[in-house]
Amino acid sequence: MQPDDPSLKRMTPPKLNILEKTYLPQILGGLAVTGRHIFGAAIGGKTFTEQYPEEQHIPSANYRGVHRLNKDENGRIKCVACMLCATACPAHCIDIVGATAPDTWDDREKYPENFVIDELRCIYCGMCEEACPVDAIELTGLYDLTGLSREEMIFDKTKLLSVFDLTKSVEPMKTARTSATPGESSSTHELVTKPTDGPSMRAHS
Amino acid sequence: MNGWDLLGIVVKIGIVVGITQGAVAYLILVERKIAAWSQDRIGPNRAGPFGLLQPLADGAKMLLKEDVIPTYVTKPLYILAPIIAIIAAMIAFAVIPFGPVGNTGVRLGNGDIQFQIAPGVDIGIVYVFAVGSLGVYAVILAGWSSNNKYSFLGGLRSSAQLISYEVPLGMSILGMVLITGSLDLNAIINWQDRHFWGIVVQPFGFLLFLISAFAETNRLPFDLPESEQELVGGFHTEYSAMKFGMFFLGEYLHIITVSYLTVVLFLGGWDFPFVTDQSQTGWFWAMFKIAVMLAKVSGMIVFIMWIRWTLPRFRYDTLMDLAWKRLIPISIANLVVTATVCQFLFSYSRSN
Numbered sequence: 001m002q003p004d005d006p007s008l009k010r011m012t013p014p015k016l017n018i019l020e021k022t023y024l025p026q027i028l029g030g031l032a033v034t035g036r037h038i039f040g041a042a043i044g045g046k047t048f049t050e051q052y053p054e055e056q057h058i059p060s061a062n063y064r065g066v067h068r069l070n071k072d073e074n075g076r077i078k079c080v081a082c083m084l085c086a087t088a089c090p091a092h093c094i095d096i097v098g099a100t101a102p103d104t105w106d107d108r109e110k111y112p113e114n115f116v117i118d119e120l121r122c123i124y125c126g127m128c129e130e131a132c133p134v135d136a137i138e139l140t141g142l143y144d145l146t147g148l149s150r151e152e153m154i155f156d157k158t159k160l161l162s163v164f165d166l167t168k169s170v171e172p173m174k175t176a177r178t179s180a181t182p183g184e185s186s187s188t189h190e191l192v193t194k195p196t197d198g199p200s201m202r203a204h205s
Numbered sequence: 206m207n208g209w210d211l212l213g214i215v216v217k218i219g220i221v222v223g224i225t226q227g228a229v230a231y232l233i234l235v236e237r238k239i240a241a242w243s244q245d246r247i248g249p250n251r252a253g254p255f256g257l258l259q260p261l262a263d264g265a266k267m268l269l270k271e272d273v274i275p276t277y278v279t280k281p282l283y284i285l286a287p288i289i290a291i292i293a294a295m296i297a298f299a300v301i302p303f304g305p306v307g308n309t310g311v312r313l314g315n316g317d318i319q320f321q322i323a324p325g326v327d328i329g330i331v332y333v334f335a336v337g338s339l340g341v342y343a344v345i346l347a348g349w350s351s352n353n354k355y356s357f358l359g360g361l362r363s364s365a366q367l368i369s370y371e372v373p374l375g376m377s378i379l380g381m382v383l384i385t386g387s388l389d390l391n392a393i394i395n396w397q398d399r400h401f402w403g404i405v406v407q408p409f410g411f412l413l414f415l416i417s418a419f420a421e422t423n424r425l426p427f428d429l430p431e432s433e434q435e436l437v438g439g440f441h442t443e444y445s446a447m448k449f450g451m452f453f454l455g456e457y458l459h460i461i462t463v464s465y466l467t468v469v470l471f472l473g474g475w476d477f478p479f480v481t482d483q484s485q486t487g488w489f490w491a492m493f494k495i496a497v498m499l500a501k502v503s504g505m506i507v508f509i510m511w512i513r514w515t516l517p518r519f520r521y522d523t524l525m526d527l528a529w530k531r532l533i534p535i536s537i538a539n540l541v542v543t544a545t546v547c548q549f550l551f552s553y554s555r556s557n
Contacts, residue, residue: 030515034243038511041242049247 059141064124066142067117067155068163070135070173077161078136081110085128085137093121094128115157119145140167217322221298229457230260236510243514267450275352275443282350287448290343290455297336297462298322300329304495305475306391307483320495321391329390330382333466334375337421340459341367344423347452348440359439362429362521366420369528370427374417376536380410380543381470394474395483402478403471409539411471413532418463420528423456424509426516429524464505465498472501 001008019025040046050057059065070078081098099113128137140163147153155163234249234256241248249256274283304320319325326332341364348360381403382388385396397403404411420427429439441452468474475481475494519527 027516031511034511034515037245038239038242038514041245041247042238047242047245047247051247 057143059143061141063141063143064126064129064139066119066140066145066163067122067128067160068138068140068167069115069157069160070138070164071161076105077111077115077157078134079112079115079132080108080134080136081112082133084131084133088127088131089122090125090127091121091123093118112157115160117155117160119153119155120150135173138171138173140171142167213318214322221303221322222295225295225298225458225461226454228461229454230264232457232460232506233263233453234259235507236513239507239510240514243511264450267447270446272446272448277352278443279350279352282346283443284448286343286347286350287444287451287455289346290340290452291458293336293339293343294455294458294462297333298465300326300332300390301462301465302391302394302469302474303465303498305483305491307395318491320491324391326389328388330378330388330393330470333390333462334371337459337462338367338371340421340455343452343455344440347444351440351443353443356440356442359429359442363423363440366427366429366524366528369525370417370420370532373413373528373532373536374421376533376540377410377413377417378470379540380407383540383543383547390469390474394469394476397473398476398481398483402473402476407471407539407543409535410543411467413536413539414467414471416527416532418467419509419512420524422459422463422509424460425513426518427524428518429521460506460509461502464502464509467505468498468501472505474498 072078079096080101081096083096083098086092086094086096095114095116095118096112097114098110101108101111105111124139126139129139142163145153237259238248238256249259252258252262274280299322302321302324306319306321306324344363344367345360348356348358348363351357381393384406385393387393387396393403400406419425441449444452475498477493477497481490481494481497
């Protein structure tokens, strides 16, 4: 852009009168603002503080905390071991061992024999949740994850499923897709089976 | 001076030192509370009811922490600096009246109790400014002996700032001295009690004094020596544990001193308009005057903290600009006008 460009908007700093040049009215204005806050907090009790151990913080709905592995209504793990989450994970903290699903599970070919997330390596970006085609992995609102050793922080399948049991009442599954409703079985079946082929093959090779 | 007078002075020193040190502990709590409130937080409230035991916890923390002396510092000066910081802030209290002085009527033994450690110092205000400026040694020595470029920069900034603001600070009170005709702080209070408060007769002087006082105490918006963001703490970067705590103590003592000075010079000291009078004597009036003065000083301290959370820090060149190009010319003009008016008023009153 040239300096004489007609589209250039020229701004002139506002002329201050003698009182404004002392900055005193502005300082008084600033004092009024902070004073309002001080008195609002001290007398009016208008504070944002949460008294943490006594008052439990409720994070927003899209908070990304500890992972959970969802279960369907039959109590089976929803995961189909498609490896999409492990592929999407930028921190490489998901380790899935896939296996052929039992014969009684007619809606899928595979299920995870083991599903391990290293909660210390995880960066809580939520990309596994976005990648999952069956909404099996979700990030919950649990924020106070603590442990005494590194081993403790490596969550296996049972632990991740127990997180689901812990949080399902407070946080229902974000998309309640069902896999075994008779009427919609074809569409859900498609959803479940289609993406599994590619990644699972890669996992075998 | 007999032994009883000496004992009285020692007792007074004990009381003043004890109260101010205790007050400093609570000032830190007040500061943290005001900081919290201005940011819509609650502030410390866990230690004791309303967090009232927080100063004890803070003090214990300071004392129990490991006192690290880095190997690369100049040790004697490094240790001396925090001591100077406290002493320079404390000894100004010697001449500051914290209550009525003179014929107080408060008798214990064979004389009136003077509510001032060194009563009747004719050049009180000069003394206050002389020892007040000593505080700059603490900052410079701390910055230099730390052998750390950030600390050194902090020390350099501080010396330039304090020396620059010393000029308008000194000139701002000259108007008051001219009007009251005395350098004795009690005489200044008595004059204000008889006539008007300093803020009425010297509004510009008050403003200049206030601004310069902020700079002298290293408080925001003039806390360039220790600016956390650019200088990682400035002169006290290398200090830990109680040595760091002593700088803090010194800073808050300085705030108390400056608040007392502001009250004495411009807010009427112990004067409560239409109620108090110099002739009132006895225990009740002495306590009342002390209480009035304490209330004013507390208000002043809260105001200093309030300002801290209102104004951002100055840039170094704007800081110097304010002192040399704005405050000093205004203070000179103020002084000239005051001197002229005083001269005419005095010659007028003498001719009548």
